[in-house]
Amino acid sequence: MADAPGPAAPMSAPAAPLRRKMIAGGCALLLLPVVPRLAQAATILAVRTWPADEYTRVTLEMDTELKAEHFTLDHPHRLVVDIEGVRLSAAINDLVSKIRPNDPYIGTVRVGQNRPGVVRLVFDLKQDVAPQVFTLKPIGEYKYRLVLDLYPKVAQDPLMALLKDAENDPLAGILENLAQDSPTEAPIPSVEGQKLPPVARKQPDEDVAPPLPRATPGARPGRPILIALDPGHGGEDPGAIGKRGTREKDVVLQIAHRLKKLIDAQPNMRAYLTRDRDYFVPLNVRVQKARRVQADLFISIHADAWIKPSARGSSVWALSQHGATSAAARWLAKKENDADLIGGVNLGAHNAQVAKVLLDLSTGAQINDSIRVGTQVLNEIGKINQLHKNRIERAGFAVLKAPDIPSILIETAFISNPQEEQLLRTSAHQQRIANAVLSGIQDYFSAHPALARRA
Structure with missing residues (x-):
């Protein structure tokens, strides 16, 4: 008779650890879907x-x-x-x-x-x-x-915003005719008519200066010269921040409101703001807004910053299509052009390619006119503040690339300089800057009336 089967042979020594490893690995696999869910x-x-x-x-x-x-x-x-x-x-x-x-x-x-x-x-x-x-x-x-x-499902039209801002103005009819004669295209959103934000150290009777006596020729028979004022940054993008916490986006908006009041007080000039409150506007939309209202001049207002607090002075910039005038100019242009990355733009939007094409169309004639008006503005600012450089500087700022509008960028002062930051915080200095820019604008149109608007 055959022998009955004996007890199972004991597992060999190497096989036992292997089996334990397999069991442990299986447990780990079971746990993997759970652990990351908690960690994420x-x-x-x-x-x-x-x-x-x-x-x-x-x-x-x-x-x-x-x-x-x-x-x-x-x-x-x-x-x-x-x-x-x-x-x-x-x-x-x-x-x-x-x-x-x-x-x-x-x-x-x-x-x-x-x-x-x-x-x-x-x-x-x-x-x-x-x-x-x-x-x-x-x-x-x-x-x-x-x-x-x-x-909004139906975007607001900047021309209608101008009309709203001019309800009790004798030039309202002119603006209405401009709106009717403008080419039909998709409207660019805009806002107008908001109250001036509060500013530090407000002085009596400083918000509205009397109109300057210099006469300004009309840009086109029957219509005012229209200046697009572009306060830089806004919303998610604070711009440069001074040692005392002063934000560039706030200071330049306050200066832009003051300048708008001065311009609107002139007999044949009006101003339009690309933003009138604290919200973000993409760079190409700023350009589109100015073109939509058929602006005669585009002025972007900023406050400079540098890695060393000793840097100081105002500067005025025009567009360069072939490179910046210095390494510092390239650095500044990159910093300003990065505003869309900081403020946040939906790069998947359907008009991204259109925006890129628009910003590559700037002409030599536009740049020459920009240098002319920039020189006039720089001369006037030099009377009320130290200049960083005594000439117009040039770099590839995206916001200056309107193909048919003379465009300049003003760095009002270095917000990274403690002394200039303190000046920028005062309503008195903000008003002096606004007065100087208006004088430069008037000098430009007085000397070059044919450039106000090409038919």
Whole structure:
């Protein structure tokens, strides 16, 4: 009789550790889908809102790039945004209190955990919107950002904004004729008629200076000379920041408002602001706005900064198509042209290619006219402030590339210099800058009336 089967032979020594490794590896595989899910929960660092007549921007800053989906609902109008990989937190709940009563687009917002790992934002809207939702990678002081731009379905027309600003003005009829005669094209959003932001150390009777006595010839029979004033930066993009915390975007907006008041007080001149409050405007849109209102001159207003606090003085810049005048000029132009990266532009927008083409069309004639007007403005500024250089400087600023409008960029002072930062904070010095720029504008059009507007 055959022997009964004996007990199983013991496992060999090398086989036992191998089996334990396989079991451990299997456990690890089972755990892998769970551990990363816990690790990927993002932290909302900050929530910011920028309401304006042109559009409202909502920004969520976070430590990790996230995916978001959105859709709109009618009756009533709502925007729904689902954000994946985030949990409810105090920062995201703070969005509710950030919505201002005067926001033209958002009435209220509701925040809730829609499902595990997904937070839902529901914006109750005051009107129908065309939303743009996109993400931005870290740059400068910012981490990852989720940006919600709420545009009106029908964009506002800058020419209509000019008419609104001139309701009680005898030149309103002229502006209305200009609006009727303008070429038909997609309107560029704009805002006008807002109150001057408060400025530090306001002095009595400084906001409006009397019109200067110099006569200014008309740009075209029956219409005023139109100056497009472009306060740099805004919204998400603060520009340069001084040692005392002075932000470039605030100072240049205040100067632009003062200059607009001076220009509007002249008998045959009017000013138009590319932004009149604290919100971001892409560089190419600033150019498009000036062209849409058929501006005779474009002036971008900034406050310079440098790595050393000793740098000081005002400067005026014109466009260069073939390289900057110095290494510092190249650095400055790159810093200003990076505004779109900092402020946040949806590069997937349908007009991105159109914008690039527009900004490559500048002509030699435009640059020559820009140098002429820039020289006049620089001479006047030199009477009230030290100049960084006694001549016009040139670099490839994107905002100066309107092909048919003389365009200059003014660096009013070095905000990185403690003494000049203090001057920029005072209403008295802001008014002196505005007066000087107006004098330069008038000198230009007095000497070159044919350049005011080519038929």
